[in-house]
Amino acid sequence: MSEQARILMCSPDFYGIEYEINPWMNTQRQTEHPVAVSQWNDLRQILGDLGAAIELLSPVAGLPDLVFTANAALIYRDRAICSRFRHAQRQGEEQHDAAWLAAHGFTVETLPDDHFFEGAGDALFCGDTLFAGYRMRSQATSHQLVAKRIGHRVIPLELVDPYYYHLDTCFCPLRTGIAAYYPGAFDDYGRQALGEHIPTLIEVDKDEARSFACNAVVLGETVTTNTGCPFFHEQLRAIGFAPIATPLGEFVKAGGSAKCLTLRLDGEDAASWRVQHVDGFSYEGATE
Amino acid sequence: MPSKTAREFSEAVEIRGHIIDSLILPKVLDAITVAGGSFTIENFVVGQTRHDPSFARVVVAAPTADLLAVILATISDHGASPVTSQDCQLVSADLSGTFPEGFYSTTNQRTEVRVDGTWLEVGRQEMDCGIVVDAARNEAHCVAMTDVDLGQQLVVGHGGVRVHPEERSQTSHGFEFMNSAVSTEKPKGVATAQVAKQLHDARIAGQKILIVGGPAIVHTGSVDHMTWLIRNGYVQRLFAGNALAAHDIEQAMYGTSLGVHLKSGDIVEAGHEHHLRAINRVRRLGGIRRAVETGQLNSGIMYECVKNDVDFLLAGSIRDDGPLPEVIADTLEAQRRMRERLRDISFCLMIATTLHSIAVGNLLPAWVRVVCVDINPSTVIKLSDRGSFQTVGLVTDVEPFLRALVADLARQTP
Numbered sequence: 001m002s003e004q005a006r007i008l009m010c011s012p013d014f015y016g017i018e019y020e021i022n023p024w025m026n027t028q029r030q031t032e033h034p035v036a037v038s039q040w041n042d043l044r045q046i047l048g049d050l051g052a053a054i055e056l057l058s059p060v061a062g063l064p065d066l067v068f069t070a071n072a073a074l075i076y077r078d079r080a081i082c083s084r085f086r087h088a089q090r091q092g093e094e095q096h097d098a099a100w101l102a103a104h105g106f107t108v109e110t111l112p113d114d115h116f117f118e119g120a121g122d123a124l125f126c127g128d129t130l131f132a133g134y135r136m137r138s139q140a141t142s143h144q145l146v147a148k149r150i151g152h153r154v155i156p157l158e159l160v161d162p163y164y165y166h167l168d169t170c171f172c173p174l175r176t177g178i179a180a181y182y183p184g185a186f187d188d189y190g191r192q193a194l195g196e197h198i199p200t201l202i203e204v205d206k207d208e209a210r211s212f213a214c215n216a217v218v219l220g221e222t223v224t225t226n227t228g229c230p231f232f233h234e235q236l237r238a239i240g241f242a243p244i245a246t247p248l249g250e251f252v253k254a255g256g257s258a259k260c261l262t263l264r265l266d267g268e269d270a271a272s273w274r275v276q277h278v279d280g281f282s283y284e285g286a287t288e
Numbered sequence: 289m290p291s292k293t294a295r296e297f298s299e300a301v302e303i304r305g306h307i308i309d310s311l312i313l314p315k316v317l318d319a320i321t322v323a324g325g326s327f328t329i330e331n332f333v334v335g336q337t338r339h340d341p342s343f344a345r346v347v348v349a350a351p352t353a354d355l356l357a358v359i360l361a362t363i364s365d366h367g368a369s370p371v372t373s374q375d376c377q378l379v380s381a382d383l384s385g386t387f388p389e390g391f392y393s394t395t396n397q398r399t400e401v402r403v404d405g406t407w408l409e410v411g412r413q414e415m416d417c418g419i420v421v422d423a424a425r426n427e428a429h430c431v432a433m434t435d436v437d438l439g440q441q442l443v444v445g446h447g448g449v450r451v452h453p454e455e456r457s458q459t460s461h462g463f464e465f466m467n468s469a470v471s472t473e474k475p476k477g478v479a480t481a482q483v484a485k486q487l488h489d490a491r492i493a494g495q496k497i498l499i500v501g502g503p504a505i506v507h508t509g510s511v512d513h514m515t516w517l518i519r520n521g522y523v524q525r526l527f528a529g530n531a532l533a534a535h536d537i538e539q540a541m542y543g544t545s546l547g548v549h550l551k552s553g554d555i556v557e558a559g560h561e562h563h564l565r566a567i568n569r570v571r572r573l574g575g576i577r578r579a580v581e582t583g584q585l586n587s588g589i590m591y592e593c594v595k596n597d598v599d600f601l602l603a604g605s606i607r608d609d610g611p612l613p614e615v616i617a618d619t620l621e622a623q624r625r626m627r628e629r630l631r632d633i634s635f636c637l638m639i640a641t642t643l644h645s646i647a648v649g650n651l652l653p654a655w656v657r658v659v660c661v662d663i664n665p666s667t668v669i670k671l672s673d674r675g676s677f678q679t680v681g682l683v684t685d686v687e688p689f690l691r692a693l694v695a696d697l698a699r700q701t702p
Contacts, residue, residue, distance in 0.1 A: 128338070140312070140367030144305040144341070153338050155310040156367065189311040197309065 005219055006265040007047055008100075010057040012040045012067045017254055021087045022165050024255035036250035040067070043217075043224070043246055043258060050219045055265065057100050063093050068256045069263040070168060071121040072097035073108075074130075076150050077273065080106040083119040086137050104265075109149070117142040120263055121166035123154075125271030126173035126198055130154045133167025152273070155197060157190040163210070168259045170204075172214045173270035174223065174241065178202075180216070180232065182209035200239070208232045212248070212257035218269050226257045297356045298349040300330065300371040300450055301363065305341045308334065313344055316363045325350040325359045345371065347452075376401040376448030378421055378441040385434050387418045392443040394419060394430050395451055396654040396676065401428050402448040412631065413653035415674075419443040432627075434620055479682050480689060483659050484696035486635060487522050495634040496524040500648045501589075502641025503531035504663075504686050506545045511536060511588055513690035518592040522697065525629060526593055526600040527648055529641070530567075530611040533576065533590050533602055537612075538566040540588035567610035575613040601625055605643065627651055635659075640686045642667045649676035661689050 015036055017027050048054050060066055072093070073080040080101040085091045102108045111117050122138040123146065124131050130152050132143040136159045147154035157167065161184060164170035170185035171194075180202040183191055194201060204213045211228035223241050225232070226248040233243035248257045267274035307313040320327045331345040346368065350356035360370065379388040396415040400407045403423055410419055411429035420431040420440045428443075436442070443449060490497055505514055517523050535545045543549055547559025556562070570579050579585035580594040593600045603622035604615040616622040630651055638645040638660040645660055649671045652658065658679040660668045668681030682689065 134367075135365055140305075140365065141369060144367055147305050147341055151339055153306045153309060154341075155306055156312055157310070158315075158366065187315075189315045193309065193311045 003266065005052040005269075006055060007052045007217075008055050008057055008069045008072070008263040008265055009040075009044055009261060010067045010069050011059050012036050013059040014061045014064055015040075015059075015067045015251075015254075016064045018064050019087075019089045021089055022255040023162050024253060026253075029253060031250045031253050039246070039248050039250050040261065043248065043261060046224055046244060046246055047217060047219065047262070050222055050224075052219055055104070057096065060092075060096055063090075063096070065090050065254065065256075066093050066096060067251075068121070068254075068260040069097075070260045071119045071166070072263050073101055073106075073119045074117075074123045074146065075106070075120065075263065075265055075267060077267070078105065078107055079109060079150075081109045081111070081117070081119070081146055081149065083121075084111055084113070084115060084117050084142075086116040086118070111142055111145055115139055115142040115145060117146070118166060120268075121168050121260065124167060124171065124173050125152075125268055125273070126179050127176035127270065127272045128152060129197060131167065131171060131173070131194070132156045133159045133171070135159050136162065136165035155193055157193060158187055159185055160187050160190075161185045163255075165255065166260070168215055169212065169255070169257075170209060170214050172216045172218070172223075172259070173198075173268060174202075174218055174236075175270050176272050178239070179270070180204050180214055180235075182206070182214055184209065202232075202235050202239075204229075204232050212252055215257035215259040217258045217262050220269060224258050226252060297351070297353045298347050298452075299356060299360060300345060300347045301360070301368040302371050303344045303346065303366075303368045305367065306335070307342050307344060307367075309338075312366055313342075316346070316366050316368050319362050319366070320346075320348055320359055323350075323359045323362060324355055371450060374447050375403055375405065376419075376421070376443045377445050378403075378423075379444045381436050381438055381440045381442055384438045385436055387433060387436060388442055388444055390444040391418045392446060392449055393417075396652065398452040398653070398655065400450050400452070401443055402450075403428070407450075412627070414627070414651055416650065419449070432623070435624070476682065476684050476689070477692065480692040481696055483637070483682070484693050484700070486657065486659070487637070487693075488697060488700045490635045491521055496632050497522055498525045498527060498630070498633045498636045498648075499523050500527045500636065500638040500641060500644050501532050502528070502639065502644065503535045503545075504640035505532060505589070505690070506535040506539055506550075507548075508640075508685065508687040509550050510687045510690045511539060513687075513694045514589045515587075515592045516694050517690075517697070518589070518596050518598055520697070523593075523598050525633065526589070526598055527626060527629075527644060528600070528602055529644060530602060530604055530608040530615045532641075533600075533612050533614070534563050534567050534610065536588040536590050537570060537576070537579070537585060538563040540585055540591060541566050541569065564609055567612055570612055571610060577614075599629065601629060603644065603647070623647075623651070630656075637661070638671075639690070642670065646670055646674060649679065650674060652676065654678050661686060 016031055017025050044054055071083055073082045082098045098108050116139045118137045122133040132154050134140040134156050140156045143154050143156045164185035170182040173179045178200040179198045182204045208229040212226045213229035213232040217224040221242045223236050224244045227245045236243045251257055317327055326349045328347045330347055333343040335342045348359055394417045399410040408428045414430045417430040417432050419428055420442055421428045539545050542562040544556050544559045544562050547556055547562055549556050573579045576590050577594050580591055585591050602615040604611050604617040636656055636658045640662055660679050661682045663685050665683045671679045
């Protein structure tokens, strides 16, 4: 891995199922809080052990989903394009996310009030291109605006299965030109667009997609996911990645997993704009 | 509210972004057709590099307003948003004969303005005007700068205004073979036959035909062709200047046009005075109509106009001799009267006049078919340059054109 990865997480002190805004959530099926805390600590430990610097956002009572920091913003260089949540239940998170990012050196940007956008949950770089999920949470028009602002190609992908309401639940860039995805979450146009722009696409099967296989944290060659994705891990090993499984079932109850619990502050490994440092030299952009 | 055309309801939407790479554009277009609508891509700008977004402006049409609403809701999810979701902005005219600053300047294309959420079709469509809205009467129409009255509500800015360009397809024009608007190198016989067919069809359909003519019609010896057209119902209105009428009357009274004997081609002694003597005689009689009624004017274009109840309008210019009493010397007044008399015209044949052709072209909405015949290609080019895109131009001498036209029509007219 190049320069140390920086990851934003938020401890699950106030995490729980307090409302239902996706098909995973059921207030009758509560989380076991101590288990959730332990699962979160394990994930933090794994990522820290892999060399990432973990930074922490303070949890806030009444904002149970603040733990899913991936939805705070889209990070692009030193800019943070902050989220505008579709659901009122999560809109309270916006100010806390923006305040932390501003306090930590990011230029905070927002979209107009009527544009829903849910950050890295729906906008993921693979190479030079930003892939962007819409319809469930973010709007296609928001992605049009983001594209204009950052000057990168943005490929909007319609999400058609409510269980995969964020793009990061069904699509995971692994490195430039390589990504994993669950085909059932997209329509024909989306599948075709992905196929045309990403040369190596790993298809995740239905059961493992349900275990949040695609919601993975990529750090160099390591790919950390929830447990219950053995076949996906075999697929990863076959192309040289080193998968790690850690139980995150308590967060799946809210519709999130490893990736949702993290926000990569220095840019995802698969983003070609990221400045990488190798042997004292820095270069911008990975080669195709 | 969407607009209602004769056939269907339509609304323009815009889509931006990497709409080709993401297949969003084909997806939107598919969604429209799958739902039972149709679309026209009005404008499409493809990004030059992979980072550049593309842009498409698409007009969505559906047979019912409800279906259109369903389609618009569906495609808006994919980022296709209506071009106009606001009312037009109105400002009260604060000075007669002027527009407010920032006024919307019209085209000659069919235009609609949104008032209280409803699209109103703009009446009296004309280029280079403003749009006055009477919200109480739910009415909007084009207004010339000079005709603005104090307190009228005028549209400013582009918001809440939409324009529906005419299709420029050759088939809708009836001039299938003429791909270029100006043709110097096309077979004239085919072109003339098509003009003849258009005139014939217009007459059969009871449509009104306007001829805008210059004095070359008389100089080239085409008076007989013109009078045939008038007598046989191919002319409902004639717009010209002082010269056409003066030389036509000169010929009727003296047999000359600008002193040249039209039968022999000889220059008649003191012939240059003939047109002045003709004008003077008509002025003494009190006008062209009076000259016909008193038996002083017995032939020619103006004579046939009076005899066949063809409404003629003569607009003056600064170099006019006389002029004839019917000539309207106030150009603004002439413009106003031309506007009024253009409203029911559906076909316009412009023959050998630059000044009047351009003047009328400026006043006509884009859906009126225009054929411009001139020996000088620049007349047609000027018309097109000034926005009268619908003009089909024939670069040819007037006399052979009219002779062939009349011969064609004579075969079709019982």
